Amino acid sequence: MPEGGISVLKFGSSILRTEEDLPTVVEEVRFWLNGGGHVIAVVSALGNTTETLFERCRRYGDPSNEEALAALVATGEQVSAALVALALSKAGIEARVLDPVEIELRAYGVPLDARLSGVNAEVIREALTECRAVVIPGFIARTSRGSSALLGRGGSDLTARCFWFTRLAPDGAV
Numbered sequence: 001m002p003e004g005g006i007s008v009l010k011f012g013s014s015i016l017r018t019e020e021d022l023p024t025v026v027e028e029v030r031f032w033l034n035g036g037g038h039v040i041a042v043v044s045a046l047g048n049t050t051e052t053l054f055e056r057c058r059r060y061g062d063p064s065n066e067e068a069l070a071a072l073v074a075t076g077e078q079v080s081a082a083l084v085a086l087a088l089s090k091a092g093i094e095a096r097v098l099d100p101v102e103i104e105l106r107a108y109g110v111p112l113d114a115r116l117s118g119v120n121a122e123v124i125r126e127a128l129t130e131c132r133a134v135v136i137p138g139f140i141a142r143t144s145r146g147s148s149a150l151l152g153r154g155g156s157d158l159t160a161r162c163f164w165f166t167r168l169a170p171d172g173a174v
Contacts (some may be wrong), residue, residue, distance in 0.1 A: 007032040105142060
């Protein structure tokens with residue numbers, strides 16, 4: 001377990017409206033790190049990216065192909081997570097992006113409104129022994145088949161809550 005405790009911060013699209021908001025996220029993470037602990041930053045897609053991706057699907061794809069739609073929409077959170085980690089690194093804060101596959105963030109149900117079923121907290125703790133901050137895309141998980149699943153309305157909040165509980169789970173499984 002990392003020393004100094006773990007703070008879970010959630011940065012939604014109301015905070016991450018555009019790339020110009022990345023310094024705000026960096027300063028918030030820095031504030032929590034100054035307390036001596038570690039940070040799990042859960043991020044949403046920038047601004048209206050999710051809506052834009054849904055619209056692209058309606059224009060170019062078959063909306064009934066929910067697995068493909070979930071895969072497309074998940075890219076918004078993945079881009080945001082990468083940008084936040086890059087901004088943190090540029091500011092001198094060692095950070096790592098943890099993908100839902102890597103942390104075994106699992107969900108069940110329909111691809112566009114799935115429910116979380118588990119995460120491997122030990123992978124997150126291990127990453128936090130290597131760096132002070134990890135960035136995790138919210139709103140997305142993986143099904144038992146390995147395909148992308150969206151967690152529905154409030155999914156990033158749910159993801160952050162899940163990681164808050166990982167701070168307490170002694171055996172690494174939540």
